[in-house]
Amino acid sequence: MSIIDCKHLSISYEGRTIVSDVSFSISAGDYLCIVGENGSGKTTLMRTLLGLKKPDKGEVLFSDGCSVGKASDVSH
Numbered sequence: 001m002s003i004i005d006c007k008h009l010s011i012s013y014e015g016r017t018i019v020s021d022v023s024f025s026i027s028a029g030d031y032l033c034i035v036g037e038n039g040s041g042k043t044t045l046m047r048t049l050l051g052l053k054k055p056d057k058g059e060v061l062f063s064d065g066c067s068v069g070k071a072s073d074v075s076h
Helices: 042-049
Strands: 002-013 016-027 057-062
Touching (some): 016 042
Antiparallel strands (some): 002 057
16 A cells, blocks of 8 residues: 655756656555765655655645645645
8 A cells, every 4th residue: 555656746956857757656664765966856855755845746645645745736
């Protein structure tokens, strides 16, 4: 059972695209390891998964049906 689903996630930081149209799920009991070079966007991705940053596109859904940072919810 997935506890986190990311659907068509796109994230940028200071005008630079970090993640573009990525979809993945994390199931209960999974281990998640995010690795990359300094400045590659690891913290920005984690901030998005935690709901501290809204994605440019896509959404992060939790198993209870709540979404964190649905792009369409952001007012312009």
